[in-house]
Amino acid sequence: MRTGMLGLAAGLLALGFLPALPPAWWLWPMGILALMMLPFRTHPVAFFLFGLAWACTCAQWALDDRLASRLDGQTRWLEGRVVGLPESGTGVVRFEVQDAQARRDRLPRRMRLSWRDGPQVRSGERWRLAVTLRRPAGLLNLQGFDYEAWLLARRIGATGTIKDGQLLAAARGAWRDGLRQRLLAVEAHGRAGGLAALVMGDGSGLAREDWQLLQDTGTVHLMVISGQHISLLAGVVYLAVAGLARHGAWPERWPWLPWACALAFLAALGYGLLAGFDVPVQRSCVMVALVLLWRLRFRHLGTWWPLLLALDAVLLFEPLASLQPGFWLSFAAVAILVFTFAGRLGTWRWWQSWSRAQWLVAIGLLPSLLALGLPISLSGPVANLLAVPWISFLVLPPALLGCLLLPVPYLGEGMLWLAGGLLDGLFRWLEVVARWSPAWMAPLLPWWLWVLSCLGAGLLLLPAGTPLRIFGWPLLLLVAWPPPQRVPYGQAEVWQLDVGQGLSFILRTRERAMLYDAGARSGDFDLGERVVVPTLHRLAIRQLDLMLLSHADNDHAGGALAVQRALPVHLVRSGEPRELPAALQATPCESGVSWQWDGVRFSQWQWAQARDGNQASCVLLVEANGERLLLTGDIDVQAERAFLDSPLGVPVHWLQAPHHGSRTSSSRALLQRLAPGAVLISRGRGNAYGHPHPQVVARYRRQGVIIYDSAEQGALKLQLGAFSKPYSVREQRRFWRAPPAMP
Structure with missing residues (x-):
């Protein structure tokens, strides 16, 4: 079965490397062939074909939902409902509209619009808008951010610029937007935008300088709703039930383990709903659910099996998730931690485990960052030693409690004021770290040098004492001093x-x-x-x-x-x-x-x-x-x-x-x-x-x-x-x- 799951993952992941999708008339026969091969010993191939066929079918549906070419650059009146959390900044309001309708034209199901000097827009409102529509497109440079892939992964079929508009219906049931507005209005030492990013996954309140600081120190993952935050909340709930059961404070007629797993998952799911339940949040909730299920029923399966199941579950639910860099980095980080700590002989003290986890994740993610063309924070391991527990145990709990207690006068605001002060102190320390060592952008590497960097990182992740492990350092450091690719003289x-x-x-x-x-x-x-x-x-x-x-x-x-x-x-x-x-x-x-x-x-x-x-x-x-x-x-x-x-x-x-x-x-x-x-x-x-x-x-x-x-x-x-x-x-x-x- 595990080989079948590996084949399924390979088929689903192959989507992101295809130069073109296979013709539609290939996909159904491919899926049928996969089902016919399942009873035989070639089931890994069958699972691969099924995964590839499903991923290509979903990608084709997303491409078919793009704006028609004849409407590109045209201005149309449309009616639609605002979804997600609108972003405001520098005189431009950006938001997404879903299920928009025009009088004579078929429009994509989801569109991303911008309105210069526009009014305040709230999630859940229904607007009538005059929009100049554009097919998804973006700047295309040397290993730069692929805006077109980002739009496709979010299934956004068109972008547009609003010329005029009028509100048709007020927001209904937009509790997330209302909570964000209350959160941003709180005095939190100027860090209300950071608290909104932590609690609700809305990073629009962070300034450009804040994002640059987080990038320089390798702490961007702390200010978005990541698996770490959701797993932390689920773990706290689980340990709370386990602690009550251990001290006899949990009702004996209720078996503590099923209740601990169920309440932990409900806490993770509730946090995910608060954060908007986007693809990264979905991935985190699926992984938490599988880990809890593994703890409850399948404890003999080891540590790799839940990770593989989570990978397949996320990609089956949304195959286009693999087009986003965060997908690769999050699963790679978890895999590195599993490889580092699972099955090791002997024990490490807590401070050894914590420091080694930071350095080994930094080393293990280096080839992925190089392949994705992302900046590399040399100070990240040092910054995360303090930043991760500071956010997880000092900032996030009062921030979540403050949001829950906002209806209580003074108490909710006080908790958010405390969380904002702690977050401001962390940012001031990160500024010192960033001045010491800003992020480094590696030059383009030939494919063979990237392969050597993967080999070097793999060797360094092996246990101490492994033969040839010492050679991992020179192989990895080659990326810092690659052989020069010099322009010929006279050219x-x-x-x-x-x-x-x-x-x-x-x-x-x-x-x-x-x-x-x-x-x-x-x-x-x-x-x-x-x-x-x-x-x-x-x-x-x-x-x-x-x-x-x-x-x-x-x-x-x-x-x-x-x-x-x-x-x-x-x-x-x-x-x-x-x-x-x-x-x-x-x-x-x-x-x-x-x-x-x-x-x-x-x-x-x-x-x-x-x-x-x-x-x-x-x-x-x-x-x-x-x-x-x-x-x-x-x-x-x-x-x-x-x-x-x-x-x-x-x-x-x-x-x-x-x-x-x-x-x-x-x-x-x-x-x-x-x-x-x-x-x-x-x-x-x-x-x-x-x-x-x-x-x-x-x-x-x-x-x-x-x-x-x-x-x-x-x-x-x-x-x-x-x-x-x-x-x-x-x-x-x-x-x-x-x-x-x-x-």
């Missing part, structure tokens, strides 16, 4: 990042690196911090010799400060240095300035008669081994005419579309003189400006120019000087992504 590696309606290029030669523009910043959403900096780290770029900001518009320079805070920048240069923040200390761009790095030549130009920021864009010509790339910023037709009169107005192979392909740029004269073989367009999907303009696209096509569009291909890598075809991140096929458009 330049160029990355056009997918930053939506903005611009950002990374250029590096054999020994040097520079950034041309840094994307936009809107409120707390900083593309310099979210996209540019992580990509620089993954490319093993630890410092920038030059950050060249074409001009001061937000979509080009908004992320510059985040870049400067994250890594050393030797020189900042811009076409509009006075319009930039003083902290950047930018120097002006000057025409005629050129330099050479590792056999690659860079030349810059700026129109002296520029009348606005776009015309003042600093233009950069890069030449490597005879292959040329021209980065133009946002220059318009008049600036293009002046540029053609300069010494840099020579034929190029690659052209960054001026002003994102706007109608006021990319003149016929520019294209005829430069004769580019390909154009690189950086823009946001469905942007409000209509970029690129259809007339400009037609002009490119008439000239025979190949078009590479960031909204269609994601981030793009170009090996300048090799005269080779560029690489698109979207070429890494996943079944939830549309294939890259053929240029």
Whole structure:
């Protein structure tokens, strides 16, 4: 049976690695074949086929529930009910609507909407809304956060921006939202948002700086409803009943073990309902239920059997859960603890067990964090030594009791005030730890080096005294000093990042690196911090010799400060240095300035008669081994005419579309003189400006120019000087992504 359960888990987990789903007419025969094979000895294969068929069927249902292509970008009036907990911040209200109806169109069952400067929205309300609808899509960069996969895992079939709306019906039965509002109104030393995250799984009340602090110290798992919190509550209830029974205070006519297991599960389930019962909470409740069942009836089955059953149960209930990084990290952490403590000879003292658990989990999760492209907290084991018991035993109990006792005057608020003070003290200590050692982003690793890191972590998890265990350290530490992947002399590696309606290029030669523009910043959403900096780290770029900001518009320079805070920048240069923040200390761009790095030549130009920021864009010509790339910023037709009169107005192979392909740029004269073989367009999907303009696209096509569009291909890598075809991140096929458009 265990081999069958392993086969089932393998089939369910295979979904996340499929480049495309099998045709629908394959799935039913696959399931029927699995059922026919069950009576024979090939049952592991049968379970695998059944798991794969079920996972693919569920994924296809979710894909079929996406917004129809003909409605993408259309504005429709719809009516729907608000579900979940709405998020408010930086002037934007975000919430999810379920079972929305439009007059003539079929809409997805669940949609995620945003409303700039919108009114307060409460869970359970029914609204009539004018929404500009979008198919699920997101920025696609080098091993970055996959927003499209996140939406699919939550079965969100469309996103949208609200233009207008009116409330049709007040909230009914929205007790969670009401409790959150009361909780956030409590004076808790400024940590009411953190208490809401602990009690209700609502992290919208935490500031961006708080999340960064938690990430740097490896304590993010403490501020979300995780298996640890739910298991802790269930364990407290179980131990309370067991303690009463041991001291004779439990009624003898009630067998204590069944009651302890039942009450513990009810406590876990109640906490899960309070937290919204999302997929992570469902997973935790299933695992608690199986552990309690194992304790009650199947104590002889060992420790791995409940974990395997929990894995299969969660994936059978929601196969798309495997698309979320938290799924892998939570099950991996539990598996590491089971492997570390189960079946060991001898005993450890409590403080030895506690400290070793933190270090071994950190070591065991390292390969998973590398594969998922997530930051690695070097201070995490130290921070968690104090943070885990502090949250579990000091903060969480009064926070839960405070919520339960809120109807009692002063008592509930007092408990929450105490929990908030304790949480504030923890955050102050975490700030000290984060300054000592912030999170580290590992560079991209070749597959063989990742395999060696898995081997090293596996060796270190073995018991002390195991032969060859000492070799785990050098194998694991290879990830910190991987063999350098150097750019050939005379060539330049160029990355056009997918930053939506903005611009950002990374250029590096054999020994040097520079950034041309840094994307936009809107409120707390900083593309310099979210996209540019992580990509620089993954490319093993630890410092920038030059950050060249074409001009001061937000979509080009908004992320510059985040870049400067994250890594050393030797020189900042811009076409509009006075319009930039003083902290950047930018120097002006000057025409005629050129330099050479590792056999690659860079030349810059700026129109002296520029009348606005776009015309003042600093233009950069890069030449490597005879292959040329021209980065133009946002220059318009008049600036293009002046540029053609300069010494840099020579034929190029690659052209960054001026002003994102706007109608006021990319003149016929520019294209005829430069004769580019390909154009690189950086823009946001469905942007409000209509970029690129259809007339400009037609002009490119008439000239025979190949078009590479960031909204269609994601981030793009170009090996300048090799005269080779560029690489698109979207070429890494996943079944939830549309294939890259053929240029």
